[in-house]
Amino acid sequence: MSEGKPIQCKAAVSYEAGxxxxxxxxxxxxxxxxxxxxKIVNTAVCHTDAYTLSGVDPEGLFPCVLGHEGAGIVExxxxxxxxxxxxxxxxxxxxxxxxxCKFCLSGKTNLCGAVRATQGKGVMPDxxxxxxxxxxxxxxxxxxxxxxxxxTVVADVSVVAIDESAPLESVCLLGCGVTTGFGAATKTANxxxxxxxxxxxxxxVGLSVVQGAALRKASKIIAVDTNDQKKDYCFQFGATDFVNxxxxxxxxxxxxxxxxxxxxxxLDHTFDCTGNTKVMRDALEACHKGWGQSIIIGVAAAGExxxxxxxQLVTGRVWKGSAFGGIKGRSEMGGLIEQYKRxxxxxxxxxxxxxEFDEINQAFDDLxxxxxxxxxxxF
Ligand code: NAD
Ligand code: DAO
Ligand code: ZN
Numbered sequence: 001m002s003e004g005k006p007i008q009c010k011a012a013v014s015y016e017a018g019x020x021x022x023x024x025x026x027x028x029x030x031x032x033x034x035x036x037x038x039k040i041v042n043t044a045v046c047h048t049d050a051y052t053l054s055g056v057d058p059e060g061l062f063p064c065v066l067g068h069e070g071a072g073i074v075e076x077x078x079x080x081x082x083x084x085x086x087x088x089x090x091x092x093x094x095x096x097x098x099x100x101c102k103f104c105l106s107g108k109t110n111l112c113g114a115v116r117a118t119q120g121k122g123v124m125p126d127x128x129x130x131x132x133x134x135x136x137x138x139x140x141x142x143x144x145x146x147x148x149x150x151x152t153v154v155a156d157v158s159v160v161a162i163d164e165s166a167p168l169e170s171v172c173l174l175g176c177g178v179t180t181g182f183g184a185a186t187k188t189a190n191x192x193x194x195x196x197x198x199x200x201x202x203x204x205v206g207l208s209v210v211q212g213a214a215l216r217k218a219s220k221i222i223a224v225d226t227n228d229q230k231k232d233y234c235f236q237f238g239a240t241d242f243v244n245x246x247x248x249x250x251x252x253x254x255x256x257x258x259x260x261x262x263x264x265x266x267l268d269h270t271f272d273c274t275g276n277t278k279v280m281r282d283a284l285e286a287c288h289k290g291w292g293q294s295i296i297i298g299v300a301a302a303g304e305x306x307x308x309x310x311x312q313l314v315t316g317r318v319w320k321g322s323a324f325g326g327i328k329g330r331s332e333m334g335g336l337i338e339q340y341k342r343x344x345x346x347x348x349x350x351x352x353x354x355x356e357f358d359e360i361n362q363a364f365d366d367l368x369x370x371x372x373x374x375x376x377x378x379f
Contacts (some may be wrong), residue, residue: 003076003086004030007037010379011131011149012360013139015063017055020361021148026065026139028151029130031078036159037130038090042172043070043147044374045363047203047275048299052142053364058302061122064140065131068094069374070147071162071172081156083330088161089168091175093329094119094143096157110328115155119144125155145175148360150379160333166340169354169376170347173204174336176324177374178347181208181273182336183325184297186216189269193217196267198259199239200283201274202230204350204373205297207237209271211346214238220263224255229370237346259286270294277304284308290316297322350374 007028012021031037046069052060074088084090098104098114118125122140130153131139131146144158162171181204185191197213199206202225213221214237222241223234231242241262245255260266266288272280275298284294285308294317296306306319313319327336339345353366353375363375 006030007075007151009150010357011065012067012357013063013133014053014066017053017060017062021053021066021364023358023360025134026149027132028149028153029132031076031081031130031153032124032126033079034081034156035078035124035130035153036081036084036090036156037075037077037151037153038072038092038159039075039151040070040072040147040149040379041168042072042376042378043067044172044376045069045360045367046176047367048143048176050364050367051299056301059120061140063133063137064122064142065146065149065152066142067147067149068092068143068145069172069175069177070145070152071168071175075151077156083156084159084161089164089166090159090161091171091329091333092145092147092152092154093158093160094145094176095324095327095329096144096155097328097330098157099330104328110324110326112157114157115144124153147175150357157330160330162333163337163341166337169378170351171337171340172376173347173350173374174333174340177204178208178345178350179327179336180297180322180325181205182212182345183327184271184295184322185209185212187326188320188322189271189293189295191216191218191269194219195269196220196263198222198224198267198270198283198286200224200270200272200279201298202234203273206271206273207233207350207373209273209297210234210237210239213269215344222259222262222267224259227370233373236349256282256286263288265289266292268292272296272298274298275300277306280306281308284317284319285312287317292316293318293320295320295322351376354378
């Protein structure tokens with residue numbers, strides 16, 4: 001029985017920005033009160049992990065255990081934990097849900113204040129870490145999840161138990177990218193039947209917007225991507241059109257003018273899934289006058305700012321943002337898993353690469369391949 005004791009296990013430690021991760025044995029302490037220790041079974045690599053590893057994330061702390069798109073099985077729980085128990089299949093949540101704070105009770109947002117401050121500092125809510133390397137150095141947590149370790153410890157508000165029949169290899173992707181895009185379309189934007197939609201950037205997040213819009217029976221779903229390798233995926237997930245702004249514009253045409261021409265005056269909903277602030281502006285300006293709304297999902301580099309002419313907003317276009325698709329992880333993950341099991345939510349289709357955990361550095365390289373949506377790692 002490992003309950004109450006430290007566990008030695010394999011993890012990928014990020015010691016320095018811009019350097020490969022080091023796969024080594026670390027110690028994972030027992031969970032304290034209101035904490036949960038999870039045996040991670042599968043984790044995927046997302047651009048946010050790469051962003052922090054690159055060193056440009058001003059909040060990045062090293063050495064740390066990255067990873068935030070993971071699923072596993074509860075090994076043990078600390079005192080006072082009632083929402084999960086050992087043996088439960090779970091998904092780690094980088095957007096916590098305490099159900100008690102001002103944010104959770106507002107009914108207006110999925111952001112939660114419970115662990116926000118300590119999560120951003122790479123520690124557990126009591127201000128300490130559960131990770132140490134063999135030299136005894138403390139390793140920081142990441143996004144309240146740290147799924148690049150065979151065992152991790154998370155706050156009880158940062159984990160949700162799921163239907164055991166859902167394959168962990170697939171549903172680990174609901175920990176970030178798929179949920180983010182799908183929720184942005186179906187919840188934040190609340191796309192309705194017959195609406196017109198344009199999605200800028202068709203990686204896992206953008207394709208999940210596409211599939212959310214298709215499920216809602218949008219009449220036109222225009223996928224915009226500078227990489228033609230994304231075209232087939234876009235149609236597979238439900239796009240009606242694909243535009244590559246690098247190659248598909250006539251002389252004098254801009255992506256904004258082309259989209260406006262294609263939709264008789266502009267779109268009902270647009271989504272930025274690139275993190276590029278110029279694209280964010282195009283996405284807003286391609287919206288229909290009077291009601292079009294543009295949802296920013298992409299995470300821009302530190303210090304970047306967005307701009308447009310205020311007249312764009314005066315004339316009725318709306319700029320919104322969406323974190324984790326507006327989804328409350330503990331209350332709503334069960335519904336997403338049901339949609340996945342019914343076939344209404346594609347998840348398996350995003351797994352373009354599978355690797356053993358030891359190949360995690362190659363999984364970071366996979367991210368740069370145009371045809372890669374997600375690499376899922378197996379412990
Ligand atoms: P990705 O890199 O797989 O996909 C981005 C896509 O955008 C690529 O297909 C790329 O070819 C395309 N692209 C790049 N520049 C473009 C341009 N100028 N015009 C059109 N297309 C362009 O990334 P992803 O995993 O799908 O994530 C997308 C974004 O969402 C990232 O910025 C990520 O950090 C962010 N994200 C946000 C949240 C959130 O909660 N808001 C959650 C997860 C990810
Ligand atoms: O509550 O103030 C806060 C912070 C919420 C963080 C939301 C993060 C959304 C985007 C991160 C991309 C993750 C992959
Ligand atoms: Zn809360």
